[in-house]
Amino acid sequence: MKRISLASALVPFKAYLNIFDCLWTERIGRGKYVEQLEAKACEFFNVKNCIAVGNGTLADILVLMAMKIKINDPSKHQVVMPALTFVAHSNAVIMAGLTPVFVDVGDDLQMDQDQCKQAVNKHTLCIFPVHLLGVECKIPKVRVPVLEDCCEAMGGITKKGKKFFGTQGTAGTFSMYPSHTITTGEGGLILSNDDEFAKLIRSLHNHGKVAGSNDFNFDHIGINAKMTNLQAAIGCAVFDTIDEVNQRRKENVILYNFILGQDFYSAAPHGYPVIYKDKEQRDWALEVLGDRGIEARKLMSCVPNLKPYQELGFGVQGYNAQRLADCGLFLPLHQRLTKQDIERICNALIRP
Amino acid sequence: MKRISLASALVPFKAYLNIFDCLWTERIGRGKYVEQLEAKACEFFNVKNCIAVGNGTLADILVLMAMKIKINDPSKHQVVMPALTFVAHSNAVIMAGLTPVFVDVGDDLQMDQDQCKQAVNKHTLCIFPVHLLGVECKIPKVRVPVLEDCCEAMGGITKKGKKFFGTQGTAGTFSMYPSHTITTGEGGLILSNDDEFAKLIRSLHNHGKVAGSNDFNFDHIGINAKMTNLQAAIGCAVFDTIDEVNQRRKENVILYNFILGQDFYSAAPHGYPVIYKDKEQRDWALEVLGDRGIEARKLMSCVPNLKPYQELGFGVQGYNAQRLADCGLFLPLHQRLTKQDIERICNALIRP
Numbered sequence: 279m280k281r282i283s284l285a286s287a288l289v290p291f292k293a294y295l296n297i298f299d300c301l302w303t304e305r306i307g308r309g310k311y312v313e314q315l316e317a318k319a320c321e322f323f324n325v326k327n328c329i330a331v332g333n334g335t336l337a338d339i340l341v342l343m344a345m346k347i348k349i350n351d352p353s354k355h356q357v358v359m360p361a362l363t364f365v366a367h368s369n370a371v372i373m374a375g376l377t378p379v380f381v382d383v384g385d386d387l388q389m390d391q392d393q394c395k396q397a398v399n400k401h402t403l404c405i406f407p408v409h410l411l412g413v414e415c416k417i418p419k420v421r422v423p424v425l426e427d428c429c430e431a432m433g434g435i436t437k438k439g440k441k442f443f444g445t446q447g448t449a450g451t452f453s454m455y456p457s458h459t460i461t462t463g464e465g466g467l468i469l470s471n472d473d474e475f476a477k478l479i480r481s482l483h484n485h486g487k488v489a490g491s492n493d494f495n496f497d498h499i500g501i502n503a504k505m506t507n508l509q510a511a512i513g514c515a516v517f518d519t520i521d522e523v524n525q526r527r528k529e530n531v532i533l534y535n536f537i538l539g540q541d542f543y544s545a546a547p548h549g550y551p552v553i554y555k556d557k558e559q560r561d562w563a564l565e566v567l568g569d570r571g572i573e574a575r576k577l578m579s580c581v582p583n584l585k586p587y588q589e590l591g592f593g594v595q596g597y598n599a600q601r602l603a604d605c606g607l608f609l610p611l612h613q614r615l616t617k618q619d620i621e622r623i624c625n626a627l628i629r630p
Numbered sequence: 631m632k633r634i635s636l637a638s639a640l641v642p643f644k645a646y647l648n649i650f651d652c653l654w655t656e657r658i659g660r661g662k663y664v665e666q667l668e669a670k671a672c673e674f675f676n677v678k679n680c681i682a683v684g685n686g687t688l689a690d691i692l693v694l695m696a697m698k699i700k701i702n703d704p705s706k707h708q709v710v711m712p713a714l715t716f717v718a719h720s721n722a723v724i725m726a727g728l729t730p731v732f733v734d735v736g737d738d739l740q741m742d743q744d745q746c747k748q749a750v751n752k753h754t755l756c757i758f759p760v761h762l763l764g765v766e767c768k769i770p771k772v773r774v775p776v777l778e779d780c781c782e783a784m785g786g787i788t789k790k791g792k793k794f795f796g797t798q799g800t801a802g803t804f805s806m807y808p809s810h811t812i813t814t815g816e817g818g819l820i821l822s823n824d825d826e827f828a829k830l831i832r833s834l835h836n837h838g839k840v841a842g843s844n845d846f847n848f849d850h851i852g853i854n855a856k857m858t859n860l861q862a863a864i865g866c867a868v869f870d871t872i873d874e875v876n877q878r879r880k881e882n883v884i885l886y887n888f889i890l891g892q893d894f895y896s897a898a899p900h901g902y903p904v905i906y907k908d909k910e911q912r913d914w915a916l917e918v919l920g921d922r923g924i925e926a927r928k929l930m931s932c933v934p935n936l937k938p939y940q941e942l943g944f945g946v947q948g949y950n951a952q953r954l955a956d957c958g959l960f961l962p963l964h965q966r967l968t969k970q971d972i973e974r975i976c977n978a979l980i981r982p
Contacts, residue, residue, distance in 0.1 A: 287656040294653055301646055304639040306815035306864065307808040332684050332816070335837070335854035366837050369851050375727065456659040463658035463858035464684070485687070485718050486938060494931040494955070496717050499724050499938045502687035506815035508860055512658065579846040586838060586851045603846070 281571040282619050284549065285457035286612040288516060288523070296511035309507030311514050318517045319467055323442045327476030329468045330510055331483055334429040334453025336503035337466035338370030338406075341425045341449045344478045345404050346374060347498060348448075349423070358397045358405040358422075360389045360415070361580050361599035367408055367427050368581045372590075376403060380582040382597045385553065387413045394418040409434055409443050410578065411608060412459075412546035417446055429453035432460060433520040434546030443545065444469045449479070454509075457612075459523050459546055460516040462509040526613040530620060534609070537624040549608030551577055554630045557604040563628040564607055570626040577606025633923040634971050636901065637809035638964040640868060640875070648863035661859030663866050670869045671819055675794045679828030681820045682862055683835055686781040686805025688855035689818035690722030690758075693777045693801045696830045697756050698726060699850060700800075701775070710749045710757040710774075712741045712767070713932050713951035719760055719779050720933045724942075728755060732934040734949045737905065739765045746770040761786055761795050762930065763960060764811075764898035769798055781805035784812060785872040786898030795897065796821045801831070806861075809964075811875050811898055812868040814861040878965040882972060886961070889976040901960030903929055906982045909956040915980040916959055922978040929958025 300306050312330050319328040331337050342357065357371045361380040371378040379397045382390045387410050395418065398405070404423040407415040409431035417424055424447025428434065432452050434443040444450020449472070452458075454465035470476040478498070481487055486500030505513075527547035534550045535541055542550060554560040560576075567574045580600040582592040594600070609623055652658050664682050671680040683689050694709065709723045713732040723730040731749045734742045739762050746757070747770065756775040759767040761783035769776055776799025780786065784804050786795040796802020801824070804810075806817035822828040830850070833839055838852030857865075879899035886902045887893055894902060906912040912928075919926045932952040934944040946952070961975055 287658055289653050289656050289658065294650075297649060297653065298646075301641050301649065304641050306639055306641065306813065333854045333856075339853070365846065365848050366854060369837060369853060372851050373725065373853060461658065463860050464854070464856060485721060494717065494928050496931070496936050496938060499721050499942075501691070501721060501725060502685045502718060502816070504685075504816060506861070508815050508864075509858070576846050579848070584848050586848060590851075 279571045282573060282610050282615070282623060284573045284575060284610045284612070286614045287456040287461045288519060288613065289512065290515045290519065293512045293515035296515055297508060300507050300511050305507050307506055308504070309510070311507050311510035312505055315510040315513040315517065318514060319469065322517065322520070323445055323469055325445050325469045326471045326473060327469070329476060329479050329483060330505035330513065331466040331468060331503040332505055333464040334451060334455060334466040335366040335370060336483070336501070337451035337453070337468050338367060338427060338429070339373050339501070340479050340482050340503055341451055341468060342370055342374035342376055343482050344475055345423060345425060345448065346376065347478060348475060349403055354401055354403040356399070356401045357403055358394060360408060360410070361582055361594065361597050362387065362578055362602055363408045363410060363427070363581055364429070364578055365581055365584060367406070367429070368587070371406070378592070380592065380594060383599050383602070385598070385602070387411065388416060389418060391418050395420060398422055404448070409546070411551060412544040412548040414443070414545050423448045426450040430458060430548040431546040432458060433524045436545070445471065448472055448475055454513065458548065460513070460520055462513045462516070465505060465509045465513060523613045527611050530611050530615055533617060533620050534624070537621070538627075538629070547611050549575070550611045551606055551608045552627065552630055553577070553602065554605045559628065559630070560605045560607055566628055567623070567626055572610070572623050572626055574607050574609050577602050577608055579603050631923045634925060634962055634967070634975060636925045636927060636962045636964070638966045639808040639813045640871060640965065641864065642867045642871065645864045645867035648867055649860060652859050652863050657859050659858055660856070661862070663859050663862035664857055667862040667865040667869065670866060671821065674869070674872070675797055675821055677797050677821045678823045678825060679821070681828060681831050681835060682857035682865065683818040683820060683855040684857055685816040686803060686807060686818040687718040687722060688835070688853070689803035689805070689820050690719060690779060690781070691725050691853070692831050692834050692855055693803055693820060694722055694726035694728055695834050696827055697775060697777060697800065698728065699830060700827060701755055706753055706755040708751070708753045709755055710746060712760060712762070713934055713946065713949050714739065714930055714954055715760045715762060715779075715933055716781070716930055717933055717936060719758070719781070720939070723758070730944065732944065732946060735951050735954070737950070737954070739763065740768060741770060743770050747772060750774055756800070761898070763903060764896040764900040766795070766897050775800045778802040782810060782900040783898040784810060785876045788897070797823065800824055800827055806865065810900065812865070812872055814865045814868070817857060817861045817865060875965045879963050882963050882967055885969060885972050886976070889973070890979075890981070899963050901927070902963045903958055903960045904979065904982055905929070905954065906957045911980065911982070912957045912959055918980055919975070919978050924962070924975050924978055926959050926961050929954050929960055931955050
């Protein structure tokens with residue numbers, strides 16, 4: 279029985295050629311493909327600056343570090359974000375020395391707008407919404423800077439205004455992990471139309487180095503989050519497939535919707551969510567899928583209730599996010615699934 | 631005129647084959663080469679555990695995060711370290727939410743032993759010496775845990791006791807950046823004989839995930855510092871060259887010593903240091919070398935006096951480390967330099 283996995287890494291032939299070039303010229307650390315990938319992203323997203331980084335988590339850490347330096351007010355240390363998300367998103371907040379403020383989400387994965395507005399106060403540094411599973415997260419109208427986590431939503435476009443995800447706030451972060459639209463193994467991108475902010479990130483991702491300096495001069499306390507030429511060599515090859523991959527995944531969503539009678543929509547589909555009435559049924563469904571060789575996963579986590587966050591005092595009660603994490607799962611949606619695969623998944627699926 | 635660079639990335643033919651295998655099987659994120667590289671390192675260093683990570687800076691951050699969790703005492707937040715080092719080393723301390731305590735170094739790059747002992751107090755979490763330029767840093771005898779930064783010293787062995795660098799304390803960190811003994815573009819390794827500590831690091835480098843769990847269960851607040859299969863594919867190929875590369879570099883040191891009348895020794899040579907009587911002469915020497923197509927660099931930084939550290943109140947006065955950073959430089963030493971290259975460098979060098 280063919281195993282159906284959640285992710286499928288696409289490696290076009292062009293990637294082989296680019297990689298061979300890196301190896302042959304021995305440019306496996308820095309190199310031209312990093313610049314080419316950044317230029318490609320600027321053109322595709324119609325954005326002024328792109329910084330390619332090692333992975334999406336590092337992208338999140340960097341935009342937060344940069345925001346902290348930009349705002350330069352230690353009393354502003356809170357980052358308002360959804361309670362239902364992938365833990366890397368909130369871990370980045372802690373790693374940047376900031377405090378997450380978790381807002382509940384609805385079944386539509388949208389942050390509770392009222393709670394969001396209430397959460398913003400004089401200590402708020404920024405809000406940091408996420409387009410989870412590629413589903414557009416409407417940016418709450420608040421008077422603080424916006425960072426957009428688009429790690430699961432490469433190439434997504436807003437319904438209203440037709441703007442690319444990642445271009446609505448000060449900066450947007452992307453991941454190119456194998457489960458995402460395009461992959462470079464590990465990899466991340468940061469987009470920003472704010473030149474100063476982008477310059478700051480470029481410094482921070484290279485140990486805080488003074489731009490253009492080849493000496494040991496440093497402006498900031500930074501990290502090493504540089505993307506390698508090898509990663510970028512693949513990135514340049516796969517970047518051209520973003521629209522095609524998202525289109526294929528959208529077709530899969532339509533098929534799922536038709537079979538399961540749901541009306542899910544995602545601008546950059548990452549996984550197909552199914553919500554059960556209780557945890558037992560969801561866990562049973564996951565077990566049955568697993569037994570039939572189908573990889574599916576729980577619907578992320580209600581982060582404030584994860585053990586390490588509980589220990590830091592972030593625990594919440596009565597959040598819908600916890601219900602979604604307990605009762606939800608998501609199904610494979612990648613570009614290589616066939617109609618037969620999706621039918622097989624739906625046949626194996628215990629209907630909610 | 632041939633340019634002589636500080637670094638030279640060696641990409642053996644075996645790396646091409648391994649990389650092709652990764653691309654063909656589409657295992658560019660995780661994969662077997664990561665495990666193979668870790669096993670190779672355990673065997674080579676005769677150490678119980680190895681975790682391959684994205685780069686050396688992330689390795690440093692991870693061992694500090696793990697030490698903080700292991701000791702589990704918020705009053706212990708100080709990390710005693712040398713003032714002369716590459717900034718990533720101390721940035722890692724800040725990123726882990728800890729406080730660096732900078733100890734001066736002598737012209738032999740050794741931490742001042744008395745100052746080191748005085749620096750250790752009830753707030754000390756650990757000491758974090760570095761084998762800068764591959765020169766053995768003797769571990770001060772203090773009653774706190776030791777972490778060893780071996781980012782510039784892959785394969786070095788202590789003079790006394792013949793122990794591998796990185797195996798003397800709780801954990802050791804390594805970098806595989808192109809300027810180092812072996813390179814994977816970017817890349818790092820963490821060694822530890824402490825099984826619990828290694829397990830903790832393995833969790834922390836993968837978002838704090840519970841070992842073996844495929845679900846969204848997390849024990850700790852972690853980061854993403856995973857090495858990719860592509861990096862490891864090169865790593866497995868270059869790992870076998872460590873001794874050979876270090877041997878070639880040691881021969882270069884002997885040649886430099888002979889021509890320049892110095893008696894420098896490094897267990898895992900990274901750069902050949904020259905100290906001038908003042909900054910003007912050093913800067914002039916760097917300029918002349920640059921004009922003649924020879925890449926050389928300042929001798930790291932006196933980190934507490936770097937702008938971002940000054941701003942945090944770490945500034946020091948009268949440190950020999952500052953004199954070394956001001957008056958020192960290091961010359962290329964890599965495995966591909968010819969006798970003629972070294973003669974050309976020495977001819978271009980303004981003698982101190």
